[in-house]
Amino acid sequence: MARHAFLFDLDGVLVDTAVFHFQAWRRLTRELGFDIDEEFNETLKGISRMDSLDRILNHGGVTLTPEEKTAFATRKNDWYLELVNQMTPVDVLPGVEDFLKAAKSRNIKIALGSASKNAPVILEKTGILPYFDAVIDGNHVSRSKPDPEVFLKGAQALGVSNAECVVFEDAYAGIQAAKAADMYAVGIGTTEVLSNADIVVPGFEEITPEQFV
Ligand code: BG6
Numbered sequence: 258m259a260r261h262a263f264l265f266d267l268d269g270v271l272v273d274t275a276v277f278h279f280q281a282w283r284r285l286t287r288e289l290g291f292d293i294d295e296e297f298n299e300t301l302k303g304i305s306r307m308d309s310l311d312r313i314l315n316h317g318g319v320t321l322t323p324e325e326k327t328a329f330a331t332r333k334n335d336w337y338l339e340l341v342n343q344m345t346p347v348d349v350l351p352g353v354e355d356f357l358k359a360a361k362s363r364n365i366k367i368a369l370g371s372a373s374k375n376a377p378v379i380l381e382k383t384g385i386l387p388y389f390d391a392v393i394d395g396n397h398v399s400r401s402k403p404d405p406e407v408f409l410k411g412a413q414a415l416g417v418s419n420a421e422c423v424v425f426e427d428a429y430a431g432i433q434a435a436k437a438a439d440m441y442a443v444g445i446g447t448t449e450v451l452s453n454a455d456i457v458v459p460g461f462e463e464i465t466p467e468q469f470v
């Protein structure tokens with residue numbers, strides 16, 4: 258089956274916001290009296306804000322009321338947005354824009370498939386919004402990756418079958434979601450972390466759309 262559509266995760270794939278999420282969560286955990294490391298942070302990638310908070314609290318052995326949880330999640334997001342609001346087009350990861358351009362010129366359909374509720378502001382600030390035929394983000398889904406909902410909705414919005422889609426992901430949970438949706442999964446990162454991907458590449462400078470259609 259020919260592949261006509263590309264679905265991109267956002268954080269850690271198109272922009273380096275995965276680092277901002279880690280910084281903001283770390284600031285929060287330190288206030289709560291514990292710390293998180295990069296290895297634990299890997300398990301938060303692709304996971305929604307509230308599910309991430311639950312995992313973090315569980316990791317630190319902290320129990321909060323639902324009201325406290327909402328307040329802490331808001332604080333984390335305020336800190337995260339301070340970083341996001343400083344973003345400009347130079348923050349798009351190397352090779353991403355050329356890859357999107359090349360895909361467009363081959364008439365490949367392009368959608369975002371992200372768990373983030375902040376996706377619209379990030380796409381706007383970095384100037385890459387015009388490349389997208391559809392944007393499915395945390396405002397449109399109710400189930401976190403590894404559930405395939407975000408990618409199934411992406412395929413639907415583009416009007417293509419699941420088997421026609423290629424997913425680009427930096428999270429283990431995101432690759433699980435892509436495979437659960439019967440899509441070809443390209444891991445952006447290392448094979449140690451993304452052992453479940455169909456192929457793993459370090460970034461977009463090393464690949465062209467032709468390799469995946
Ligand atoms: C995902 C990130 O893209 O979005 C997660 O990998 C993050 O780390 C999730 O928790 C939700 O993001 P936001 O911006 O809605 O808090």
Ligand code: MG
Binds near residue numbers: 266267303427428
């Ligand atoms: Mg990601």
